[in-house]
Amino acid sequence: MKVFSFLLATGLKLDVCIYASMIKGLCKGEQQADAIELFNKMDENGCPPDSITYNTVIKGFLLKNEVSKALEFLHLMTGKGFAADDYTRSLFMDSLRSTNVSGTMKAQLREFFGIQS
Numbered sequence: 499m500k501v502f503s504f505l506l507a508t509g510l511k512l513d514v515c516i517y518a519s520m521i522k523g524l525c526k527g528e529q530q531a532d533a534i535e536l537f538n539k540m541d542e543n544g545c546p547p548d549s550i551t552y553n554t555v556i557k558g559f560l561l562k563n564e565v566s567k568a569l570e571f572l573h574l575m576t577g578k579g580f581a582a583d584d585y586t587r588s589l590f591m592d593s594l595r596s597t598n599v600s601g602t603m604k605a606q607l608r609e610f611f612g613i614q615s
Contacts, residue, residue, distance in 0.1 A: 501520065512543065514547065514548050514550075514551060517537075517545060517547070518547075518548075518550055518551045521533045521554050521558075522554045522558075524536065525557065525558025525561065526561075528562065530558055530559060530567075533555060534555070537555055547578075549580040549581070549583070549586075552571060552572075552580060552586075555571050556568045556572060556575070556586065556589055557589050560589055560590070560592070565599050565607075568593075569603070569607065572590075572610065582610070582611070590611065594608070594613070
């Protein structure tokens with residue numbers, strides 16, 4: 499988050515690509531809380547997230563096996579008018595095969611994506 503603060507202090511106008519790159523780095527560094535904080539600041543700073551940014555956050559949660567949080571962001575994403583495209587769907591498919599994901603969560607994913615059991 500120091501880099502973000504530095505960039506803002508320079509007066510640089512951050513675009514969605516810069517935000518998405520920073521969020522991706524935070525997620526890879528297993529700093530999801532900071533990634534979400536930055537994600538939330540996007541709108542505040544006049545740069546609404548796009549579908550790529552949503553997918554980046556979703557992927558970050560799934561990498562940590564936090565399927566319920568990823569599903570929350572999926573619903574948030576579609577609620578903002580973005581479609582769950584093939585890439586989004588592929589992110590969740592591994593979760594359906596995982597033994598670490600509850601049956602309830604798998605059922606929710608199947609329902610969302612219209613997958614028969």
